[in-house]
Amino acid sequence: MTTTCAGTHFFRNMIKLFLTVWMMLILPISYAGQTPQHDFIQLNNGRIRLTFNKSTGGFVSMEDLVKKEMISKTGSSGIQTPWELYIDKAGASQRADISSFKEFSFENNKPDALTLIWKGWRESGDNDTKVTVTVTLEKGKALSAWNIKVEGLKGRQLSKVVFPRVGGLPNSADEYLAVPHWMGELLQDPGAQLAALKNTPQQFDWFYPGHLSMQLLALYNKQGRGFYAACDDAAAYRKNLAVVLEPSGTLAYQMENFPPLEANRLAYQLPYNAVIGSFHGDWITAAEQYREWGTQQAWCSDSRLKNNATPAWLDSTALWVWNRGKSDQVLKPAVDLKERLGLPVNVLWHWWHGCSYDDGFPEYLPPREGKTPFIESVKWSQEHGVKSLVYMNQIQWGNATASWEKEHASLLAVKDKDEKISSHVYNIFTGKALTNMCVGAEGWRNKYVSLADSVVNDYQVNGVYMDQTCLSRMCYDKTHGHPLGGGNYWVKNSGKITEGIRSKVLHNKQIALAGEGVGEAWMPYVDAFLVLQVSRERYAGTQGWQPIPFFQVVYHPYSLAYGNYSSLLTPPYDELWPEEHKPATTLQPLDKMFNKQFLMEQARSFTWGMQPMIANYLPLLATERKEEIDYLLTLSRVRNKGLKYLLHGEFRRAPEMTIPEEELSISKLSIYAGQKENVTTFHKKYPVVYSSSWKSADNMLGIAVASIYDKVYDVKMDFRSADYGLPASGKIYLVNEAGRKQLGTYSKGKVRINYALPAKGICLIEIAAR
Structure with a gap:
């Protein structure tokens, strides 16, 4: 009896050994199939758990461990790439992801930190190209920091780095997407809206700094299960945040980073961390979470409002009148409303300028009613307690204007990769275009500062509404002296314009400089933000x-x-x-x-x-x-x-x-x-x-x-x-x-x-x- 049992155990052990060897032999070919449960790499800090595929480095899932909720799940195939590279060489662009590389390895010595390494880009014909991703969990929080480094470029240009890319996010009518598209917008059932788009890929994207006023978005459901995406970029580098409808029907989040083009670049590392995590709540919860980081940055410590640098008359404004036209159409109605209110009323003034709106910029001067009548009207309104903020677009020049040719404005314009200017027809009546000017070009900054100097000092208005200020462009003009394409030169140079204008103000006059939309990076430079999403x-x-x-x-x-x-x-x-x-x-x-x-x-x-x-206030409204x-x-x-x-x-x-x-x-x-x-x-x-x-x-x-x-x-x-x-x-x-x-x-x-x-x-x- 004893001998029979021993023989049976021996036979079973031999079968187990055979199966183990057999599984080891076939595992390498399971790259595109279902990966066994034990072939995972996991990070866990007690709040969230991130899972990656051990064979490929593909992203698998994110779980909220406190609420015991699955935040995202791509399946276990192991091919969900957490990054994409767009590489230019000899005029051609190529895309690479984790499947484009020959080797993958990882370092996982701590439960809350992970290094993923891919080597040998097949398309390059060498083994020197290397992509390294680090992911670290934040202690005590359901947040993780992601970074990427690309080495071995050897003359190739990185035009875009999509990183991180987190797929498998839920898609249902119960989902809400909150985005700081300027002040902020909320969309129920984003998947349905994406599915209705005719473009490929089907995605929403927003650029920062610009229409995206802050660097975050949140996806959550009515029960409060939430996905949080942000980054810790305090230097305002150009990027997009996007939500994509995947072929599988789930949603994906991705951040699109734009490295500046540099000759002979051998390596690139993301100069900030992406932040990925979970939360339980709604868009307010996500905003409060971002506030913990955002209010610690220099744009808050240097904020003009917080430092009492904004004009007192601006802070005390009780009501604005936004009228257009000559002074009789703007200032007189505002004075009427101020007398009815009994508190400070000021004006945002469009169409005061001598040029046609949306095509004649920047030929603002002299005003359309003439210099002397304009100044007299401004003084009259100020005597009646009404101050003026006049319209001057910060980044547009009409290329059908006489000054465009005379002043060789095209030299100062934003250029694309093909060195062509970027123009757009806003005025549907004249069909004349406006062209984006580059704030990184000293000549354009000087032009705008000079115009604003005349407006606030000679024409004696109280400030300038700098339309399109809280936007940015990527410029590839080599003569402007800024990094080409991406980078973080735009906000700093926009700030030089506001600093230049304030340096010209005479007699300690309190002027206000306002921007369009809102933007965290502009708070040290702009006194007020025009917010229209109300x-x-x-x-x-x-x-x-x-x-x-x-x-x-x-x-x-x-x-x-x-x-x-x-x-x-x-x-x-x-x-x-x-x-x-x-x-x-x-x-x-x-x-x-x-x-x-x-x-x-x-x-x-x-x-x-x-x-x-x-x-559009008129006194007749007070009765009608x-x-x-x-x-x-x-x-x-x-x-x-x-x-x-x-x-x-x-x-x-x-x-x-x-x-x-x-x-x-x-x-x-x-x-x-x-x-x-x-x-x-x-x-x-x-x-x-x-x-x-x-x-x-x-x-x-x-x-x-x-x-x-x-x-x-x-x-x-x-x-x-x-x-x-x-x-x-x-x-x-x-x-x-x-x-x-x-x-x-x-x-x-x-x-x-x-x-x-x-x-x-x-x-x-x-x-x-x-």
Whole structure:
């Protein structure tokens, strides 16, 4: 009996040995098939787990270990490449990924750090090309830092490095994609929107610095499972962030990096780390996570608003008027509105210049009404307390202008790889193009500074709105003295323009320099940012993306945001455009069914911590749209009482309330040159009460509430004071147009608010220590 058992064990052991040897022999050929479970490399810090294929280095999955959720999963095939290289040589471009290399190895000596190495690019015919990726988990956080180095280039140029690329992200109608496309936008079911695109690949991408104001995006579902992607680039290198629909039907995230072209470059290493991780929450949670890093950077310590370097008159602006045309069409209506409001009103002034809008730049001077009348009108408005911020595009020159040829402007223009200029026709009536100028070219910087010098000193305006400032271009002109193509020269040189203008200001005059959109990298250079997504429906309709105050959650105390397209009139028409295209009616009241759209835009501005604005204001609106103008004036007065929150406060998630919705009529009509279209009408449900919370520097909480509801709304809030860093007991105040009064008290760390907000009421609720 004993002998028989021993023989059986021997036979079984021989079978196991045979199977083991056999598996070892066939494993190398399983590259494109299913990889065995044990052929993984894993990083684990107790918060997240990253998995890579041991045979190829392909990305496999990311898991949130705290919530026990799979964030991304590509399958175990091992061919999901975490990077792509685009390499130029002799005029041809080639793409390489992990399957393009002969050898793969890795170093995994720590549970939270990994080095992946690929050697021998097959297309190069040598074994010197090497790609090294390092991935490190951050201690105690569900975040990882990724970096890449490419060696052995030998005269080949890296035009683009796609890294990291994380595939297998969920794609369902339950997913939300939040992107800081300037102020911020949110899209439900991004996969469906991507699938509808006709281009290949089907992807969304945004460039930074530029339309992407911050370096992050977030993908999450209603249950709060979230994917977080960012990078720790504090020097504003050019890059794209993208979301791609994969052939498998899942989504992928990728960052597209653009190394500057350098002759005889042998190696390239990403000068910053990509950040990949998970979170549990929504877009506010992701923004708060980014805020921990972003507010530690130099653009915050050097922020003009935070350092009290912005003009006092700009900070105290209670309301903006955005009108166009000669001074009678701009300054007189603003003075009228200031007298009605009783607080500072200033103007954003388009079409003051002598050239046609969107084709004649930069031939701004003299103004279209003449130098002397213009100066006299500016002085008159200043005497009446209204200051002017005039339009001057920072990066465009019309190539049909006389100055284009006379001043050899093409030498200073942005060039592509083929040394061709980059032009675009914005003006659909004249068909004349504007050409991108390079801020890295000293000649263009000097040109713009000289023009601004004349405008603020000779023509005595109070500042310049530098359109398209918070954008960047990649320029390949070798004569400009900057790195070619990618790099981080754009923001720094744009900053030289603002520094140059301020150096020319006479008599300690306080001028404001404003930029288009928002951008973290421009906060040390720009005094204010024109943010238009409050009115996104007005220029883009109601489908797809919706605006969110993503940027304000991160940087509100460091950046002054103002503006919207909010208007009660049809747009004007530039008198210098062709007469035959002029609409039959301009500056006529819109249908009253769109009045609530106007109120909604103003309520958003108030609760999103922005200086309010009205576009196309005429005094007739004070009677023909009295309720709407009165609402705007009330909103401006209440906001003015709470500047420590709504100008300088830090965003906090608002206490939960049950908010009713209502179907609104939405008008879509271009406010610029696209006047050949008629008003397009949409109907969509929107909240009729808007709220936000802001923490002040003296440890008080301000809760802004704005109603566009036709009924009384019961404001009911119940929250813990500790959630906002407030003391366990204190007082509750109500601030409205009538003043400030105490609503009640709270104790034992529990705050309860119950207040009947009147129809279309606007207020600020303060929580303060006793």
